[in-house]
Amino acid sequence: xxxxxxxxxxxxxxxxxxxxxxxxxxxxxxxxxxxxPFYIPFRDFQPNLDNWHYIFVDLGEDTFxxxxxxxxxxxxxxxxxxxLGSMAAYGLVRMRYQVRLGAIAGFAAGVAVAVVLMxxxxxxxxxxxxxxxxxxxxxxxxxxRGRRAVxxxxxxxxxxxxxxxxxxxxxxxxxxxxxxxxxxxTWGALIITYVxxxxxxxxxxxxxxxxxxxxxxxxxAAIDGASPYRVFRSIVLPLAVPGLVATFLFVLVxxxxxxxxxxxxxxxxxxxxxxxxxxxxATRGPxxxxxxxxxxxxxxxxxxxxxxxxxxxxxxLLVGAVKG
Amino acid sequence: MSSQTSERVLRAxxxxxxxxxxxxxxxxxxxxxxxxxxxxxxxSIFPLLASLYVSLSRLSFSEGGVDLKFVGLDNxxxxxxxxxxxxxxxxxxxxxPVSIAVLAAAYGLxxxxxxxxxxxxxxxxxxxxxxxxxxxxxxxxxxxxxxxxLTSGRPGTLVVTIVYVGVDVAVQYLLxxxxxxxxxxxxxxxRFFRVVFLLPMMITPVGVAYLFQMLTDTSKGPxxxxxxxxxxxxVSWVTNPWGARLAVMIGDVWQWTPFIFIILLAxxxxxxxxxxxxxxxxxxxxxxxxxxxxxPQILPATTTVVLIRLIEGFKIIDLPNVLTxxxxxxxxESLTLHAYTIWRALDIGGSAAVAYMLLLLVTFVSVTYVxxxxxxxxxxx
Numbered sequence: 001x002x003x004x005x006x007x008x009x010x011x012x013x014x015x016x017x018x019x020x021x022x023x024x025x026x027x028x029x030x031x032x033x034x035x036x037p038f039y040i041p042f043r044d045f046q047p048n049l050d051n052w053h054y055i056f057v058d059l060g061e062d063t064f065x066x067x068x069x070x071x072x073x074x075x076x077x078x079x080x081x082x083x084l085g086s087m088a089a090y091g092l093v094r095m096r097y098q099v100r101l102g103a104i105a106g107f108a109a110g111v112a113v114a115v116v117l118m119x120x121x122x123x124x125x126x127x128x129x130x131x132x133x134x135x136x137x138x139x140x141x142x143x144x145r146g147r148r149a150v151x152x153x154x155x156x157x158x159x160x161x162x163x164x165x166x167x168x169x170x171x172x173x174x175x176x177x178x179x180x181x182x183x184x185x186t187w188g189a190l191i192i193t194y195v196x197x198x199x200x201x202x203x204x205x206x207x208x209x210x211x212x213x214x215x216x217x218x219x220x221a222a223i224d225g226a227s228p229y230r231v232f233r234s235i236v237l238p239l240a241v242p243g244l245v246a247t248f249l250f251v252l253v254x255x256x257x258x259x260x261x262x263x264x265x266x267x268x269x270x271x272x273x274x275x276x277x278x279x280x281x282a283t284r285g286p287x288x289x290x291x292x293x294x295x296x297x298x299x300x301x302x303x304x305x306x307x308x309x310x311x312x313x314x315x316x317l318l319v320g321a322v323k324g
Numbered sequence: 325m326s327s328q329t330s331e332r333v334l335r336a337x338x339x340x341x342x343x344x345x346x347x348x349x350x351x352x353x354x355x356x357x358x359x360x361x362x363x364x365x366x367x368s369i370f371p372l373l374a375s376l377y378v379s380l381s382r383l384s385f386s387e388g389g390v391d392l393k394f395v396g397l398d399n400x401x402x403x404x405x406x407x408x409x410x411x412x413x414x415x416x417x418x419x420x421p422v423s424i425a426v427l428a429a430a431y432g433l434x435x436x437x438x439x440x441x442x443x444x445x446x447x448x449x450x451x452x453x454x455x456x457x458x459x460x461x462x463x464x465x466x467x468x469x470x471x472x473x474l475t476s477g478r479p480g481t482l483v484v485t486i487v488y489v490g491v492d493v494a495v496q497y498l499l500x501x502x503x504x505x506x507x508x509x510x511x512x513x514x515r516f517f518r519v520v521f522l523l524p525m526m527i528t529p530v531g532v533a534y535l536f537q538m539l540t541d542t543s544k545g546p547x548x549x550x551x552x553x554x555x556x557x558x559v560s561w562v563t564n565p566w567g568a569r570l571a572v573m574i575g576d577v578w579q580w581t582p583f584i585f586i587i588l589l590a591x592x593x594x595x596x597x598x599x600x601x602x603x604x605x606x607x608x609x610x611x612x613x614x615x616x617x618x619x620p621q622i623l624p625a626t627t628t629v630v631l632i633r634l635i636e637g638f639k640i641i642d643l644p645n646v647l648t649x650x651x652x653x654x655x656x657e658s659l660t661l662h663a664y665t666i667w668r669a670l671d672i673g674g675s676a677a678v679a680y681m682l683l684l685l686v687t688f689v690s691v692t693y694v695x696x697x698x699x700x701x702x703x704x705x
Contacts, residue, residue: 001509001511004506004509004511005511007502007506008503008506008507008511008517011499011503011521012517012520012521014578015520015521015523015524015578016520016523017546018524018535018536018539018578019523021535021538021539021546022535025538033544034544035544036543036544036548037544037545037546037547037548037549039546084359084360084363085360087355087356087357087359087360088356088357088359088360088361090356091353091356091357092357095352095353095356095357096353097353097357111369111373115373115377155357155361159360159364161687161690162364162367162368163635163636164635164638164683164686164687164690165368165371165372165683166638166639166659166660166663166679166682166683166686167639167660168641168660168663168664168667168675168679169371169372169375169663169676169679169680169682169683170367170368170371170372170375171371172371172374172375172378172667172672172676173370173371173374173375173378174367174371176374177370177371192363193367195363196363196364196366196367196368197367199360199363199364200364203360227348227349227352228349228352228356229348229349229352229355232356253525253526256528257526257527257528257529257531259528259529259530259642260641273528274528274529274530274531277528277530277531277534278530278534281534281646286534286537286538288534288537288538291531291534294531295527295528295531295534295535298527298528298531299523299526299527302526303519303523303526306519306522306526307519310515310518310519
C-alpha cells in the first residue's frame with residue numbers, strides 16, 4: 001500500500017509539475033523567465049500579475065472574442081455531434097440495416113459522373129445535381145437487383161475508418177468548399193466541420209453504451225404504442241445519461257483544443273483559443289509567459305466540468321467503451 | 325354540437341394523419357442513421373477524391389487563381405525514387421551485424437506465421453492472398469526500419485512516424501494500465517488521482533508542445549540543475565537526433581497516457597469481483613490473479629483503446645513542429661509535419677501525396693491490427 005501511494009504520488013507529480021510551472025511562469029516577468037529557472041514565488045522571484053493584465057486588459061477584445069468563439073463552437077458542435085451520433089448509434093444497435101452493394105456501386109457511379117463533369121469545367125452545383133440524378137436513376141432501376149449487402153458492423157467500421165484520414169489531407173478541399181459557400185471565418189464552418197470529424201467517435205462510444213440498456217423497457221413501451229422516436233427520447237436517452245456525459249466531455253475536449261482545422265478555416269472573426277496560444281510565438285521567440293496565462297484560462301472551464309462530471313465519466317465508460 | 329360530431333371530426337383528422345405518422349415510424353431506421361451518414365459522407369468522399377486528384381497534379385498559383393495540371397504519379401515518384409526520397413524514406417546505411425540479426429529474426433517470425441497459416445486447417449484463397457500481401461508490406465517496412473535506424477543511415481519521416489507511434493502507444497499502454505491498476509485499489513483519495521491523471525489530456529496539443537519546449541530548455545527550464553550536473557547546459561540536447569525524438573515522445577506520452585488510463589480504469593472497475601476473490605482465497609499470487617483473470621477480461625477494451633491511439637498517433641504534428649521544428653535537419657519530422665512543410669512551400673500536390681502515403685500506412689497498420697488482434701479477441705469473448 002505504501003508502494004502504491006509512492007507510485008501514485010510520483011505520477012501525480014509528473015502530471016502536476018508542468019501545470020505548476022505554467023502557473024508560476026504566468027506570474028513572472030519576461031526577465032525572470034529568461035534569467036534562469038526560478039521555482040518558488042516570493043522566495044526566488046517577485047510574482048506579479050502583469051501577464052494577466054496584458055491578456056485580459058491590453059489584449060482584451062483579442063482574448064475574449066476567441067474565448068467566446070471557442071465556447072460557442074465547442075458547445076454547439078459537441079451538442080449536435082452527440083445528438084446525431086447517439087441517434088445513429090441507436091439505429092446501429094437496435095435496427096438492422098442492409099445496404100445493397102448495388103446501391104453503393106450506384107453511389108460511386110454518381111460520384112464519378114459528378115467528378116467527370118467537374119473535370120470538364122461544369123459548374124460544381126450542376127455537376128452535383130447531375131451525379132445525384134444519376135445515382136437516383138440507378139437506385140430505382142439496376143441497384144435493386146443485387147443480393148449482397150453490407151450490415152451494421154460494416155457501416156460502423158466505415159464510420160471509424162474516416163478518422164484515419166490525416167487532417168492535412170482533407171483540410172484544403174474543406175477550405176475550398178467553405179470558400180465557395182463564402183462561409184470562411186464563421187462559426188458555421190467550424191461547427192459543421194467539427195461535427196463531421198467527431199461523429200465517428202460518438203457513434204463508436206455510444207454504440208457500445210446503448211447496447212447495455214435492457215431491451216425489455218423499450219419493447220414494453222413499443223407495445224404500449226410509443227413510436228420509435230418516443231422510445232428513443234423518453235426511455236433510451238434518459239437511461240444513457242452517464243454514457244452521454246462521458247462522450248460529451250471527450251468530444252468537447254477535442255473540439256475545444258482543435259488547432260489545424262481552425263487554422264485553415266478562420267482568420268480573425270471566428271478564431272479560436274488554440275490559435276491565440278500559438279500566436280504568442282512572436283518573432284523574438286515564444287512568449288511563454290503569455291502562453292501560460294492563455295493555457296490556464298483555457299483549461300479551467302474544462303477542468304471544472306471534469307470535476308463536476310467525474311462520477312458520470314466513470315459510470316459512463318463503465319459500460320460504454322468496455323465492450324469494444 | 326353533440327360530442328358525437330366532435331368525435332367524428334377527430335376520427336377524420338386522425339385518419340388523415342395516421343398514414344404519415346405510420347410511414348415516419350416505419351422508416352425510423354433511416355431517420356436515425358441518415359443524418360450521421362450524410363454528414364460523414366459529405367465530409368469524407370469529397371475531400372478524399374479532391375486530395376487524391378490534387379496529389380496527382382501540380383498546383384501552381386497563376387495570376388488571378390490557381391492552375392491545376394495533371395502530372396500522373398510524379399508526386400509519388402518524387403517521394404519514393406526522386407528528389408524527396410531521403411526526406412521521406414531516409415538514407416540506407418551499410419549493413420551491420422545488428423541490423424542483419426534483427427531483420428533475420430523478424431523475417432523468421434513472419435515466415436513462421438505464414439507457414440502456420442498455410443499448414444493450418446482453415447485457410448482460404450482470399451485469406452492467403454491477404455496474408456501474403458501483409459507479409460510483403462511488413463517485410464519491406466521492417467527492412468527500411470532496420471537499415472536506416474540500426475545502421476549509420478538516417479531514417480526518413482516514414483520511419484520516424486512509425487517509431488513515434490510504436491514507442492508512444494506501447495509506453496502509454498503500459499503506464500496507463502499500471503496507473504489504472506493502482507487507482508482501482510480502494511485507497512482513500514482515489515477520486516483525486518482520477519481527476520488529476522486526466523488533466524494532461526485537456527490541454528490543447530499546441531499548448532502542450534510549447535509547455536514542453538519550456539520544460540526541456542537546457543538553460544532556463546526547470547530541469548536546469550539536472551542538465552548542469554551532467555554538464556549538458558551548453559549542448560542544446562535538441563540538436564541530437566535521438567534526444568530530440570525522445571523529447572517529442574515524452575511529450576506525447578505525457579499527454580495521451582490519461583486516455584488509455586481512463587478507459588482501462590473503467591474496464592477494470594466493471595469486472596465482477598467474485599473471480600478475483602476466489603482466486604485470492606485459493607492462494608493465488610497477485611501476479612497470477614492479474615495475468616490469468618484480470619488481463620484476459622480487459623483484452624477487448626485493450627484492443628479498442630490501442631486501435632484508437634494507433635489511428636490518432638499517426639497524425640502527430642504539433643509536438644515535433646513546435647518543440648524541434650522538425651529538426652535537427654528533418655530528424656523529428658513526422659509524416660503529417662512533412663506534408664505540412666511541403667504545403668507551406670506551396671507544393672500542394674506533393675503535400676497531398678505525402679498525406680495519401682500516410683493514409684495508406686494508417687490503413688495498412690489498422691487493418692493488420694484488426695485482423696491480427698481484434699478479431700481473435702472478439703472470438704475469445
